Amino acid sequence: MKLKGFSFSAVEAGIRYAGRLDLGLVYSDIPCVTAGVFTTNQVKAAPVLIDKERLKGGYAQAILVNSGCANACTGEKGMEAARVTSAILSMSLNIPETMIQLASTGVIGEQLNVAAFERSIPKLVEGLSPDNFELVAKAIMTTDTVQKIAQKTVNIGDKEIKLIGMAKGAGMIMPNMATMLAFVITDARIIFPELHKSLAHGVARTFNRITIDGDTSTNDMVLVMANGAAENRWIDGDSAGDRKVFQDALEEVLMDLALQIVSDGEGATKAITVRVCGAKEEDQAERIARTVANSSLVKTAFFGEDANWGRIMAAMGRSGVKFSPDRVDIAFGDAVLVKKGLGLGKEAEQAATQVLKEKNFTVSIDLNDGKADAEVYTCDFSIDYVKINADYRS
């Protein structure tokens, strides 16, 4: 994947381990309109704190991303270390420090290996090439088993604009938190408020609707950089139609990346959509879907390919949302197994069990109490999840 005006590079910096791509760079020839959405966790990693401050300006020109160390819970020393890395890069690229966004993923509570950055940044910058997008997508992989990239092309007026994105998911070299990083770049010409609105809207409906284990990382972030190279008519406050086209395209890229993350969740063997409909309000539908999608008991049942709808009802019951259990219908794929809160018996359960054998399926829950709906995306909970997370640092 390529995008006019952007170049990419990745190196083995030895931040924690040798012989592994662990430092990546996304660079734009010119400052880009840039928006970011960051973790809501109160404990925020140093790069998150720095990026949020810098993005108040609405522009960035480079993203420097490392794996192996989260630079979280590292205090003032960690902040200083992060600033040093961007100072080095700033000199090397000859751009202001404030134009650099930082991202880290890895172990929490350990100080950043600044020497590794010092040593590697010259080589990193030297390696910049329009062809290295996939290399950066690889450098941010950790326990991810596949690299995650997505793209979309749409027309704004008579110009074609392109979005390309990469993400890393629920796993690291030493899985510490399910850190999610996603970077999208586009050649669209768009003003900051519209870009930010589009991103916030998209993230709420994609990355914020996926769940691997209910934990939230100190380091999560999604960035989108727009360099305007497509020379489309400006997407601004007066172009709602164009904004919608761009926003839908961005949402599609984000959803593509988010679903790739779920499919590659730590130890996951299945990707599951939990769809709740017939709710009075969308946020109620979402809360129920999220509680079901986060339940360890539901997720182990999916792993065991057991059509155990009782666990779903019980998870719904503790979601904090009021509903009538005796109006609930539940289906796995097309196989309805609960009507008005009651199981439909062995045959229905056997059909539902067949659905559970698939790699991707939807659990549909109808509350029959309104018109609102929401979807949450999750994976099953396997023996390997425990192995991966227990064996960390060993």
Added chain:
Amino acid sequence: MKLKGFSFSAVEAGIRYAGRLDLGLVYSDIPCVTAGVFTTNQVKAAPVLIDKERLKGGYAQAILVNSGCANACTGEKGMEAARVTSAILSMSLNIPETMIQLASTGVIGEQLNVAAFERSIPKLVEGLSPDNFELVAKAIMTTDTVQKIAQKTVNIGDKEIKLIGMAKGAGMIMPNMATMLAFVITDARIIFPELHKSLAHGVARTFNRITIDGDTSTNDMVLVMANGAAENRWIDGDSAGDRKVFQDALEEVLMDLALQIVSDGEGATKAITVRVCGAKEEDQAERIARTVANSSLVKTAFFGEDANWGRIMAAMGRSGVKFSPDRVDIAFGDAVLVKKGLGLGKEAEQAATQVLKEKNFTVSIDLNDGKADAEVYTCDFSIDYVKINADYRS
């Protein structure tokens, strides 16, 4: 264990499987002042709905408890089935139906095997004996690996009163939900409002502070029956001192049972106390402790004996409680490994790792922001947890 005026029985009723004690009876010669605390899950099993209604009278004389079927999500048919079982027992014991409390644990969504009750209740009643307390404690076991009983004796004035209790924990023949049942009987003479207050207070500090996997069952209940056989001076609204003595004794029995449940959690290898102190308010301390104790990432790290305090900080950060990360101290047992939000390095971590090798330990989190504290009790998250919950019904 014995208690004057009470008798017990358990049989193999074949409710789901043959050759397994699955039906138990606790019987008092006279009506007992009885209080109950029930699941807060919106989806409530039939016995829970019936018991709550009956306990408005404040008296009960028997508890009929079965495993193998939860009688939850079974609609009006399930309610009727439960009523039939208590009608049969009522005739057999010659007591009013309203004097019977029902409890069930097992698969959700399947109808109760009423024929098995019909067949077995005569034998169950016939088998009543003051010596069979442990037999009932065994009949309510399912995937529990040990029976859970506790007792306490205290003096009220010149009379000795006794409390004995049994519980079943986070596992069933086919683990469906982490149903918790606990029954405590006592010879104390106490009026209903005082008994209820004591129970509610005790449950809030014991059963409601343990967590295996964050799921809440449709069937959870804790009952306490007091027959007054100790002939102590009445514990009533005017005897705050005596109430305190009784309440503390009850809390001790409940805590003993609750900790036995945690230690025997599905697949658990360790029992862990998460203690949060230095909070502004107790409920804030509890929310932080509960979020940490429920985190799959924290619990897998405990299983892996990894002193991964970063996961603890991250869980705290998503608890919804405001705190200053840079004031947080964390210790495992006596080994302090975080001071003012920063790790103390390799040596401290090695000492903390030694603590994690123990079967029981405390994680202490000091927010250094107030005087309130709270404890939550949990277990680690092992490979066997997933196996147990995935292999259900196979």
